[in-house]
Structures are given as structure tokens and as C-alpha cells.
Amino acid sequence: MRAALLVLAMIVAPAWAAGDFAYTQKVGAGETVIDSRPLADCKRASLPGARCLPAEEFLGPQQRLPSERDILWLLGTAGLHGSETALVVGQDATARDFVAGLLYLAGQKSVRVLTGPLPRLAGGGQERGMVRSAVWTAPMRDDLWVLGADILRDKPALLDAREPGPQPTAAGGVVIANDAYQAIARFTRLRAGRGIAVRVHPGSLALAAGGAR
Helix, strand or coil: CHHHHHHHHHHHCCCCCCCCEEEECCCCCCCEEEECCCHHHHHHCCCCCCEECCHHHHCCHHHCCCCHHHHHHHHHHCCCCCCCEEEEECCCHHHHHHHHHHHHHHCCCEEEEECCCCCCCCCCCEECCCCCCCCCCCCCCHHHECCHHHHHHHCCCEEECCCCCCCCCCCCCEEECCCHHHHHHHHHHHHHHHCCCCEECCCCHHHHHHCCC
């Protein structure tokens, strides 16, 4: 009987069931709110204690990411250590999912993504500083970042974020796109939203084909 129950559990369990990265429809107690809306909107009104981290803070020309060191330094200027339980909110789903995915890839202990309507907003959110007010100590989730050379060598299933229709969703597949913004947002939708253990190549399709990040 016990063996039968174990087999049944394996059948019905999702491909990826970890609770440290997930969509949610409610605000939990003790969560650190990350507001991904434009800075002016966040500063005008947000959830209590929110940190303002709009998507554009992380993006350079052609939607490229800065270096890993610069990403972690930027998170430190928002007062984040990486040990918090972060709740990412926003009105634009792509921007929200990009910020949430980047936090998770950077090593944030736990990331939840608010998919329901924003609760009643109160005072303005906190803009990040020019210098670090905290030191990011969480290790990056390096196993989820995939380089172009890895794609050429291992030939994993590729999930093209430009394609709106159904695609292969095998665990271990790699999300690719024209830029990091779209790739990481789709990574979040698949991993946090659908529980599929995908990885991501946070560069362009051309870089993926050419063997560099």
C-alpha cells in the first residue's frame, strides 16, 4: 500500500515543487516588498515598506544586463542582503516577472510574485541609494544561468520567448530571447508560474548561437 501511494505521489507531483519561487495572489506577513513599477509611481504610493526597483534600473543598451558584480551592488543599494522573503509587485506583468526572476537568479532566498491586483497603496516606496546600505551575501544560482557555449555543447531543449504558442516544457530546458528582459520574464512565468524547472540564457539569440552570454 505504501509503495502504491509513493508511486501515485510521484505521478501527481509537479516537475518542480520548491516553494522558494512562486506566484501568489496575496501579501504575506513579514515579506519585503519590491515594487517593479516606474520609479515615479513607486515613490508616489506603494505598499508599506516597499523598495522601489523598476526593471530599467537593471538594463543597459539593447536590454543587456550589467555584470554580476554590478547587479549585486545595485541590490545592496536597495538594502537587500538576499536573505529576505521578497514579494515582487507591479502593474506590468513582464517588468514584474523580469525583476522577480533576476532576484531569484541572483540568489534571493525566497521570491513570491503578486499576480493579483495591487492592494490599497499608502505612502511612497523607498528609492534605492547611491551607495550600498547592505551587502548582498546570498550565493547566485549559477546552475540556472546558461552560457552560449553550454548551449552549443549540451544542446538542451530551447524555449523561445518570442513564440506565443505552446512549446516544449521539459525540465532542464533553456529559455532564450532577443534580450535579457524577455528571457528572464519568460523564465519566471515558466518556473514560478507553472512549476517547470527551466533555466535561462540571459543574452540575445545571436549570442546564444555564437557561444557567449
